[in-house]
Amino acid sequence: MRGCSENELIQICQELGLKRFRAIQLFQWVQQKAVTTWEEMKNIGERDRHALRSRLTFNSLEKVREQRSKDGTRKYLFRLDDGETIECVLMDYARTTSRDRHTVCVSTQVGCAVGCAFCATGLEGFRRNLSVGEIVGQVLDITHYVRQEDPDFQVTNIVFMGMGEPLLNYDQVLPAIQLLNQGQGLNIGMRRMTISTSGVVPQILQLAKDNPQVGLAVSLHAAQDEVRNDLIPMNRRYPLIQLMEACREYTQITHRRITFEVALTSKNAKREEAEALVRLLKGQFGHVNLIPINSVAGTGMERPDPELMSKFAQVLEDAGISVSSREERGADIDAACGQLRRQWEGEL
Ligand code: SF4
Structure with missing residues (x-):
């Protein structure tokens, strides 16, 4: 239901x-x-x-575990009807000039087939797609739990950046977005929802055609195919030339700016990578969001030195590219996608 x-x-x-x-x-x-x-x-x-x-069947998700960070971030591990588990995260951002932001990061699949080198979810492989009810249910259950402490609590923003590749479950993600937007429901504005993709070209073009007015974030992470192939295996199927062509078409149709996510690790926070990024994004209507990755055991990736990160950002700024660094949330809990689930399964 x-x-x-x-x-x-x-x-x-x-x-x-x-x-x-x-x-x-x-x-x-x-x-x-x-x-x-x-x-x-x-x-x-x-x-x-x-x-x-x-x-009608009406099942809420079973809360298996909840972790709370000192910065207020809450991470939930939910069990689905078939026993599979998924993670989702609530991040609170206090604002002085506008209403506070309460952002939920939802999962769209159990596991993930993409297998990004820095991601704990990718290490598990793909299990199954989530249904519309399971996607929306994460937001509803978090709302339900938080309202027990704060009856006026409202989720204001959604990011589809949890476990799974949202565009590989497009048929369930699109109706979930429409449901979350309904006026008699949670009434979350389309522009307050963002889909993050590793670069599934046909569905980027489909999203442009459907144009639900949500934000699109592309996990770029590297500007050269040789480097990106190792970080995001999806790149072998849809290399950068195809991905950037799809991004250009997306902005032409929707007139919306794309956010390009670049996870910086000890391996790619280098000047030549930043310069390659400048060349790749030339003429593209977009914004770069730099993300220092949380180290994940088993991936061999380490967090980059903060000085390397600011030098990387400076190269982009000098070239006139809009750039920001993602505010770190939940550093004291297992906030990186897939970590809580792995830790919990390891205890069984
Ligand atoms: S980062 Fe996203 S797309 Fe890549 S393996 Fe993890 S869940 Fe999948």
Whole structure:
């Protein structure tokens, strides 16, 4: 039921002989109030609830573990109905000039087939795609848990940057975005959601055509094929020339700026890499976000020296490229994608 749109619930209510307003009430309980049981739906009578239960299953995700960082970041490990586990993260950003930002980083797959060299999720391989309900459910369950401490809590932003490659589960991710955006639900603005991809060219072009007005972040990480092939195996299938062509087409169609993510490790935080990035991004409407990676056991990658990072950023700035460094969150917990799940599975 958590994957159902308002219209789908209206259709189901009609088939059950229930009034249209019941569907709207149901949708609001599930998607706006983020309740986790039928009993909490106070304005739906027992008879109608019984009829709805005969058609709809309503399962929240089981919270297996929660970690809290000193900076307020919370990381959750959730168990799905089939026993698989996924991670998602809530990051709070206090703002003085605008309302506080509460960003949820959601997973879109169990495991991941892409196998990026710096990623704990990639080490596990691909298990399965998440459904619309499982994707949206992460945001609903986090909302539910935080509201127990802060009843006014609202998620304001979503990033599809958790476990999995979102564009390899496009058919579930797109309706999940539309559901999270619905006015009677969590009502999260399209421009407050960002899809991050390792560079799946056909789906970047599809996203441009569908143009849901969400942000697009491309995990570039390297500007030369020889280097990127080792970091992101997807590059062998869609090399940089194809990826950049797709990015140009995306900005032409959508007029939206792409964020290019560059994870800096001890291996790629070098001047020649920064210069190659300047050449690659020439004429591209975009912004570069530098990410110092958390070291992950088993990947052989180390965090780069902060001085190397600022020199890297300076090369980009000198070339007129807009650049920022990602604020580090959750450094004292297993915040890098896939780390908590690996640690937990290792204990079993
Ligand atoms: S970084 Fe993302 S795309 Fe790459 S292996 Fe990890 S989850 Fe998959």
